[in-house]
Amino acid sequence: MGGIGKTTLAQLVYNDVRVKLHFDLQAWVCVSVEFDVLRITQKLYGSIISQSCCMTELDLLQVKLKELLTEKKFLLVLDDVWNENNVDWDLLKPPFESGARGSQIIVTSRNEGVSSVMGTLASHRLMQMSEEDCWLLFAKHAFKNADVPSSNPSLEVIGRQIVRKCKGLPLAAKSLGGLLRSEVSMRKWENVLKSDLWDLSDRERNILPALWLSYHHLPSHLKRCFAYCSIFPKGYEFKRSELVLLWMAEDLLQPKSKKMLEEVGEDYFDILISRSFFQHLFDNYRHEPIFIMHDLINDLAKVVSGEFCVRLEEEESINSKQNSSLFIYEDK
Known part of the structure; x- marks a missing residue:
């Protein structure tokens, strides 16, 4: 289920000190929809050697990866896998067979069919959070001071009703907690609770109503910046500095006195992070933080920008699309 916390759970395991001490090598790759064996192998190799990998010969690259893994107890995470083709998996896995006994590969997926192709152990299906845990997560993001809910019982009453509508999904609780962060107006909380958007659960590919x-x-200037991100394919990794420059190039940032445009863009970016539109991506070898959009957030960006923006994929002509790749957005 989208937004239920599969990647978060894998990150907690991956970053646990006991796990790090138990394995000789660790590597993490966000696979996403396109199961590109060369790209995945490059990412795995680069993660282990702590630098980017530019080798494009798959056979040579797999030999190099095999050398690194031979007789080593490793932990690999393949995050967000969709491909059920066992031929692709058989092409990817030869280097892993040289590892020491006790090596592990964790795969996260929304598709249980993936586990039957890739797995040797039974899959673990995550369940929704309990209502109380969901409230605690929501409150953590909504209140800077943990004592605020008890000092303002009315907000807690409304907040718990909002949490019930999240149906135990952490991504929903985090996004709404970020939306209401430090907001003390009961009217705004009630507006969120009573919004007609809760009834849109079946609209546009089942994007969560909370999203x-x-x-x-969002303010209109942030809607434009978020909609721009619809040009990114699922699983696309980006840096804050790069996205801010793209926003600047499209004239999406509103100048402020005594602030450089880059600083304005960084402020925009931080707000979108706080509301869970972007999330950190674990990466061993890059010093600047890397970010990614959850698949459901990516779907949302494509829906809200559908009238204004479309991506041209490789080998597609502009006539084969209903829209063009030129980004034009006017908030209404």
Whole structure:
């Protein structure tokens, strides 16, 4: 299920000190929709040697990766896998067979069919959080001071009703907690609770209503910046500095006195992070933090920008699309 916390759980395991001490090598790759064996192998190799890998010969690259893994107890994470083709998996896995006994590969997926192809152990299906845990997660993001809910019981009453509508999904709780962060106006909380957008659960590829609400309550200048991100394919990794420059190039940033445009863009970016539109991506070998959009957030960006922006994929002509790749956005 999208937004239920599969990647977060894998990150907790991957970064645990006991796990790090148990394995000789660790590597993490976000696979996403396109199961590109060369790209995945490059990422794994680069993660282990702590630098980017530019080798494009798959056979040579797999030999190099095999040398690194031979007789080593390793932990690999393949995050967000969709491909059920066992031929692709058989092409990817030869280097892993040289590892020491006790090596492990964790795969996260929304598709249980993936586990039957890739797995040797039974899959673990994550369940929704309990209502109380979901409230604690929501409150952590909504209140800077943990004592605020008890000092303002009315907000807690409304907040718990909002949490019930999140149906135990952590991504929904985090996004709405970020939306209401430090917001003390009961009217705004009640507006979120009573919003008609809760009834849109079956609209546009089942995007979570909580995500619709988070987008709906963004200021118009942030809506434009978020909609711009619809040009990114699923699984696309980006840096804050790079995205800010792209926003600047499209004239999406509103100048402020005594602030450089780059600083304005960084402020925009931080707000979108706080509302869970972007998330950190674990990466061993790059010093500047890397970010990614959750698949559901990516879907949301494509829906809200559908009238204004479309990506041209490789080998597609502009006539084969209903729209063009030129980004034009006017908030209404």
